[in-house]
Every structure is written in structure tokens, then in C-alpha cells.
Amino acid sequence: MFLAGEKWAARFEDFQQEAWRLETLPQYLMPQEEDEFEAFKAGTRIDPHAVSNEYTDRLRRQAAEGRAQGRVHIVTRPLTDYLQFEFAQYYAPHALAGEQIRILDVTDRDNPLAGVQDFWMFDRAEVVLMNYRPDGQQINREVYEGDVARFIEYQRIAVAESVPLEEYVKGIDV
Numbered sequence: 001m002f003l004a005g006e007k008w009a010a011r012f013e014d015f016q017q018e019a020w021r022l023e024t025l026p027q028y029l030m031p032q033e034e035d036e037f038e039a040f041k042a043g044t045r046i047d048p049h050a051v052s053n054e055y056t057d058r059l060r061r062q063a064a065e066g067r068a069q070g071r072v073h074i075v076t077r078p079l080t081d082y083l084q085f086e087f088a089q090y091y092a093p094h095a096l097a098g099e100q101i102r103i104l105d106v107t108d109r110d111n112p113l114a115g116v117q118d119f120w121m122f123d124r125a126e127v128v129l130m131n132y133r134p135d136g137q138q139i140n141r142e143v144y145e146g147d148v149a150r151f152i153e154y155q156r157i158a159v160a161e162s163v164p165l166e167e168y169v170k171g172i173d174v
């Protein structure tokens with residue numbers, strides 16, 4: 001089953017304990033980000049403390065309700081322009097709003113999750129595979145129809161091998 005629109009949005013309203021994502025790509029081509037990305041490359045920066053939108057409001061509400069949202073992004077240095085944009089424009093304000101964002105840098109080491117694709121996992125019970133073209137353009141979101149045990153293990157490895165965003169960005173310019 002593929003997810004879009006309201007059925008996809010409902011996953012983020014309906015989870016009970018945790019929504020968690022693994023990100024593996026150096027860029028994501030999202031049409032709704034094009035203007036912001038171009039502005040970022042031209043030097044425009046935001047104050048992450050001043051960001052308040054539907055996404056950050058939801059993160060704050062969920063954190064207050066005791067529901068967690070987190071992610072690990074696997075990266076290599078030098079960071080792509082897109083990753084610098086994502087860290088500054090999205091990750092910084094989202095972390096301030098309560099999202100638990102971690103970075104797994106595999107620049108000088110083997111990737112413990114090589115070959116694992118992007119996914120979201122909800123309450124460690126449902127996995128949604130995020131299908132992308134190699135350039136980062138999203139194809140679709142597909143509910144995984146199988147045992148989620150290996151995805152729980154991927155999450156364990158990703159969290160154990162990564163560092164919090166705040167620690168990772170110390171000393172790098174994003």
C-alpha cells in the first residue's frame with residue numbers, strides 16, 4: 001500500500017509513542033523547498049529560535065504529550081549544500097521544538113547500515129519505506145508488509161553509532 005495526503009499525515013497524528021526516521025541520502029529534491037534552498041545558497045539564514053509553523057507546533061505538542069519523534073541521518077563530509085541547508089533551516093528549529101535528531105558520520109569509517117534505504121517507523125510496529133531516485137527525488141511511500149524486527153535493529157544501530165545534532169554541528173559551519 002502506498003501512502004500520500006491525509007493517510008500519510010495521519011501517521012504523524014496517530015502514533016502513540018514514537019515516530020522515527022532513517023535518512024541515508026546526501027540530498028532530497030523536494031519541490032516545495034526549491035525557493036528556500038536557492039535563498040540559502042545565496043546567503044539567507046533563519047533564526048531557528050524564531051521558527052514557528054505547523055511542523056514545529058506539532059513537535060512541541062507531541063513532546064508535551066510524551067510522544068517522541070526522532071531521526072538519524074547518515075552523512076559523509078564534506079556536507080553537501082543540501083545537507084548544510086537541511087541542518088540550518090530544518091534540523092535546528094526542529095530540534096529546538098523537540099525532535100531528537102542524530103547524525104551518523106561515515107566519512108572515515110564503514111557504514112554500519114550500508115544498503116539500508118530510508119524509512120519511517122511508527123511505534124516500532126509499522127514501517128513505511130521511503131522510495132527515492134538516486135538524485136533524491138521521491139518516488140513514493142510504501143507500507144512495508146513484513147516483520148519489522150530488522151528495522152528495529154537498524155534503529156538500534158543508527159542511534160548507538162550516531163551523535164546528537166547539537167554535538168555534531170559544533171565547530172562546523174552550517
